[in-house]
Amino acid sequence: MAVLLSDGVNRVELRPLRYQFAAVRGEPYDDNWLVIGGAVTTPEGGWSFTDPCLLTDEARRVGGWLRAVAAGTVAVSGPDEEGDLDPDTWFVEPVLAFSLAERRGEEAVVRVHLSLEAAPPWHRDDDGADVYQYAVELRLDRGALLRAADQWDEALAAFPTR
Numbered sequence: 001m002a003v004l005l006s007d008g009v010n011r012v013e014l015r016p017l018r019y020q021f022a023a024v025r026g027e028p029y030d031d032n033w034l035v036i037g038g039a040v041t042t043p044e045g046g047w048s049f050t051d052p053c054l055l056t057d058e059a060r061r062v063g064g065w066l067r068a069v070a071a072g073t074v075a076v077s078g079p080d081e082e083g084d085l086d087p088d089t090w091f092v093e094p095v096l097a098f099s100l101a102e103r104r105g106e107e108a109v110v111r112v113h114l115s116l117e118a119a120p121p122w123h124r125d126d127d128g129a130d131v132y133q134y135a136v137e138l139r140l141d142r143g144a145l146l147r148a149a150d151q152w153d154e155a156l157a158a159f160p161t162r
Helices: 056-071 142-156
Strands: 003-006 011-019 033-042 045-055 096-104 107-114 135-141
Touching (some): 003 142, 011 135, 033 056, 056 096, 056 142, 107 142
Antiparallel strands (some): 003 011
């Protein structure tokens, strides 16, 4: 099961694939890294990635964030004074992040920030200076946001905190 965010122009599919380490090592931090698979399609092109970029507790925040956007409780954020994007939901590994670009009634424009291993091949920056600066924007209605949150939570059910 994957979470699918799509607005007919852009498409982001995210899927928890497995724990980074199959065997429990007794180290709470290492035992809970999830490998996330992603497939992205934009007018610029398409690409995919696989990376151990979310801890189990971080992954659970994604569904909650999508529900909060649907409920209208996430604030819109724009670029800072230097023009840089600063996501409101980010994680230990700066590979994925989320922010809200716009809200109009029942619709929201969600940004999925894709950095380092998740960035498109033509936008990868080896020194990490562009972390969070590449984002795919998706215009989604309340129902699509709630479906995506449910899909994500269902996919995570197979990956409890160890």
